[in-house]
Amino acid sequence: MLIFQRMQILCAALLLGVSSVLVGCGSARQAPTDDENLVVVYNCGAEDWTDPIAKEFQEETGIRVQLVDGTSDALMTRIRTEQENPRGDVLWGGVEDVYLSLTSYLASYDCPEEGALRSDYVGGDKAYYLITEDPYVLAYNTDLIDAEDAPTGWSDLFKSRFRGRIALADPTKSLVSYDVIMTMMDVLGGDNALISRMEDQLDGHMVSASAEQVKAVVSGAYAVTATAEQPVLRSRSAGAHIEVVYPREGTRVSATGVAIIKNAPHIENAKKFLDFVMSRRVHERLGVYERRSTRADVTAPPNLPTLAEIHSTRFDARHAAAFRDEFLSEWRAAVIK
Template identity: 35%
Template sequence: MGLMRRLAAFGTALALCLGLGGCAGQEQGESGFAPEERERLVIYTSHKAEVWRPIVREFEERTGVWVVVETGGSSELLERIDQEKEAPRADVMFGGGVEGLAAYADCFTPYTARDADKLDARFSRADGLWTPFSTLPVVLIYNNKLLSAARVTGWHDLLSPAFRGHIAFADPEISGSCFTSLVTMTAALGNDWREDIRSFAKNLDGRQLDSSGAVLDQVADGGAWLGVTLEETALKYVSGGADVGIVYPKEGTSAVPDASALVKGAPHEDNAKKFLDFTISADVQRLLGEQFYRRSVRTDVPTGESLPDLERICFVDYDVDWASENREGVLMTWAFCLGGEETA
């Protein structure tokens, strides 16, 4: 049975019974039976279950590898991997912005996955520190009942006093996508990044959300007029009937990939490499646009019909290395400014 048919069958079964795991933090692979060590794999993932479950299930069926999945926010999981460096538990970090993975580079072992030559050079890394999974443009969204399309055109709107206290944005220390959005905004506006962060933080008027998912909820139900999110999440909400509009900022946006990485000292390294290979296989990459509103990182997999062509979108020069090296500085500046303090 092909991957798409397997996933369709699995989706039906999943709707009837979510009996693949135990608690929220440790989900797949829990049962009274445990295979030999050479047949196991431990994945830490920040992906939603709807993304990782069908991919992991298919990987298990194709390889016979027993997979345990532990979930959490990308920052939380990266910190866990760092804390476990002396005795690693995880084999793979699946998901999270590449800036975060690069910031924890000493926790990972470079690996060049099979089919790496099929990857779009814009979304890959030559040294193999991480393996790209999908590309995720940052967009603005607005409530169609509260604002017209003409009122929201770009990043400058996030600094407008007219929208003070009406913007939905999550803590970038918790949400990797919001960190990417923050750096994208400063790159697009082209001013002193500290000043733009201070102006934006002030415009939130103390309204910072605790998860990126809450951004869509706030805008959709009118709790906020506009917000910042990823293209995938926005398109998913629109397809589900949410009355929100989507804007690709006129000043430019980013399409930073989320990725996977091989944990240094992984207990099941061979199986981890097999999984990294699988994530960029043509079968999985085709699934991204067809099922998840995500963009493939392969040059030989076409963009899903629901997604606008990348060539029609204006992009900024997003410096992943700068974002990684200055991650702590950006987050500290954000926290300082959001606290209402005046900078020196």
């Protein structure tokens, strides 16, 4: 059995002052491009589901998987700065916004699993494929908030009792937080005034990253959050005193992706990895990780409500990308008031 390696040291400062990412073992800061039996995966997904899938691929194919973990922003910058000499082969995880912004850095590929996907889950002239669906939800700490006082919809976040108690990452740095606020705006009528209202409601308190939001609520540091469904369900299943709320006004469904990096040094291994990740047998097990498949031939996990039941529609990542500069301007103006 091959040894599955996870890289656990921080990358030295990336260009443009971005966050560090985790890279290869010891002094092997970059993947050895002369190793043909390797695929380097830039991974911005959660370890609870990416690790076992990567391990299974490695054991089945004999191709060594080198996972390079990092935030979406850090890995996006890494891909851009390595454009002339790519070190990674695959980008995995992260919301669709990430892939839209990187389309010119990704390789078009005809995945044999494409025909099994639901409509519009292949993007950028086959530059990326979407793997999972994840609706945005609310969540609250059941030790801090009684059920009768819990939020039931997006508009409840603006109640005075939640001011300064909402766990949200800075949306100028976190795409997930930005998408959550975009979802809220969309569902509540599209009024841009909600941008400054939300900034005021946070009362200057923000967590370091979107991945920390659920943890902040579970610890009791914050009372409520707005985030993707899966980390809330995962924490609740682990025994955390947290409850998920599907907003009464409806919500939007985000999607995570996978793509091959243009001029990848291990291109054939990258294709095999992408095919494996998109295969039916892998998608049929996504429910084990409380995730929803984008394949039309895979039913929703029985432990999750259907998307129709929670009054949801697909998140418009293209609109979000087009609106981002305007949003950032309005958010920053609200901050300095």
